[in-house]
Amino acid sequence: QKEVEQNSGPLSVPEGAIASLNCTYSDRGSQSFFWYRQYSGKSPELIMFIYSNGDKEDGRFTAQLNKASQYVSLLIRDSQPSDSATYLCAVRPNTGNQFYFGTGTSLTVIP
Amino acid sequence: KAGVTQTPRYLIKTRGQQVTLSCSPISGHRSVSWYQQTPGQGLQFLFEYFSETQRNKGNFPGRFSGRQFSNSRSEMNVSTLELGDSALYLCASSRRGADYNEQFFGPGTRLTVL
Numbered sequence: 001q002k003e004v005e006q007n008s009g010p011l012s013v014p015e016g017a018i019a020s021l022n023c024t025y026s027d028r029g030s031q032s033f034f035w036y037r038q039y040s041g042k043s044p045e046l047i048m049f050i051y052s053n054g055d056k057e058d059g060r061f062t063a064q065l066n067k068a069s070q071y072v073s074l075l076i077r078d079s080q081p082s083d084s085a086t087y088l089c090a091v092r093p094n095t096g097n098q099f100y101f102g103t104g105t106s107l108t109v110i111p
Numbered sequence: 112k113a114g115v116t117q118t119p120r121y122l123i124k125t126r127g128q129q130v131t132l133s134c135s136p137i138s139g140h141r142s143v144s145w146y147q148q149t150p151g152q153g154l155q156f157l158f159e160y161f162s163e164t165q166r167n168k169g170n171f172p173g174r175f176s177g178r179q180f181s182n183s184r185s186e187m188n189v190s191t192l193e194l195g196d197s198a199l200y201l202c203a204s205s206r207r208g209a210d211y212n213e214q215f216f217g218p219g220t221r222l223t224v225l
Contacts, residue, residue: 032212043201043216044154088154098144098167099214103153 003027004091006102014110019076021105023089026070032092033065033072038104039085047074047087079109113138115204115217123223129190132220136183136204143185144214145177148199157200160185189222197224 006023013019021035032051036044050056050063050072062075072091076083086104093100116135124130136143144167145157156169160179177187183204189196199221203214 034212043219045216046213049212090154098156098159098169100156101146101154 003100004089004102006087006089006105008103009106010108011105012108012110013079015079015081017079017109019079019083019107019109021074021076021087021089021107022071023073023091023102024071025089025091025100027091027093027100028067028070029094030091031094033063034090034092034099035061035063035072035074036088036090036101037083037085038088044088076107079107081109081111084108115202115215117200117202117217117220119220120218121221121223123225124192125225126192126194128192129188130192130222131186131188132200132202132222134185134187134202134204134217136185136202137206137215140204140206140215141183142205142207143179143183144203144205145185145187146201146203147171148201148219149197154201157187192224194224197222 004025034049035047037047038044048058048063050065056063060077064073086106088104089102090099118133142161144159146154148154158177159167163179174190179185199219201219203216205214
């Protein structure tokens, strides 16, 4: 079983819509959860991280964490064509300092 | 502030050869992690160094090794290259050790094994 799972997509949404990206993880003791964005041919860049159950908002992005159900999601409001990228979910377990990444969800925002 | 730099950006090698990749972290960052990214497997953790010590190691064969120098620069070495080692190798640096949250990735080294 993979540590972190994401729907590979592709996910297509029209410009201005809400894009919803989901991620599940297997280690119940995981403490930190991260969303990265990776444009084609580029390296991942951190969008935001979340530790506590509930929602965390940063501009058009909202991360949602539900530890009981072991999932974390990312909502992108007012999606823009520039949001078209692959979104990677990463989880850091309670022990150790390594990150486990999902394989990413490809998002396309259609103008 | 300069970002994470990796050299070389592109490499072409043949099976059986060895390769050394270099990573210079952001100034002040002491932790360097290495990842392999392939289309099928995604980003997979190789190892992490902090203050010249390997603290964590992923599930890769012993052909993959690394080290970190006193200036926090890090190198990774792959010996006896196989076709399946073709990938984008990314390093990421972070400021602290035991409880870091933000990793900043370098541009990567694209390795092609023929």
